[in-house]
Amino acid sequence: MTNVVGSTIAREVDRVFYTKAGPEIGVAATKTYTTQLMAMYLLGIRLGQVCHTMGRDEVRELTSELRGMPRYIGKVLDRAPEVEAATDMLVPARDVFYLGRNINYPTMLEGALKLKEISYIHAEGYAAGELKHGPLALLDASTPVVAACIKDHTYEKMLANISEVAARDSPILAIGIEGDSDLAAVADSTVSVPAVTPILSPVPLTVMVQLISYYTAKKRGCPIDKPRNLAKSVTVD
Secondary structure, eight states: OBSSTTOHHHHHSSOOOBOOOOOOOSSSOSHHHHHHHHHHHHHHHHHHHHTTOSOHHHHHHHHHHHHTHHHHHHHHHHTHHHHHHHGGGTTTOSEEEEEEOGGGHHHHHHHHHHHHHHHOOEEEEEEGGGTTTTGGGGOSTTOOEEEEEOSSTTHHHHHHHHHHHHHTTOOEEEEEETTOHHHHHHOSEEEEEOOOOGGGTHHHHHHHHHHHHHHHHHHTTOOTTSOTTOOSSOOOO
């Protein structure tokens, strides 16, 4: 699965799935990451069909929602001014923790990576269920936490995790679904993404965490497209 037609990996393999995102100008991947995520969903749906683990209706519903994903991403981008304002708490930080559960734990790993790459703030992603196994000891008023809290089967547990963080005085920037008053009650600041089928929520959430990194780096005066010590080509093993 690759973005570049005729690349070395495309020539070496038996089958290739092109994401066709176009050139990624910045060193830190954004649209290539997001299109690859979409491609993984399409591949998963196809495997579900051929292995008979997904029914026709489920395939139709997920495919339809994926086709509409550009609209959902557009709604996230429309909230850019809110995201920019919400990142004030991250700008002076030396360390930031990213928390997520279930399918959005990897999404928060991506968010932490992007923040490290372009803002030069030390950031780590953690599975929220592991919060008490170490990270909780590091939380205080100088250590912000970015938490993903969508309305899936982990929602109540995630709210409980965020409340634990709040009890340690850490500033909390929560990413939730539009109109979630319960989340707003426990977080210092919230930004929202459109409600989609929970299994597809990493797509809008990915764009949101990338925006958070972008505006944090911008406020810190960092060279966003060309972070220090990073390059587009990997020249060493």
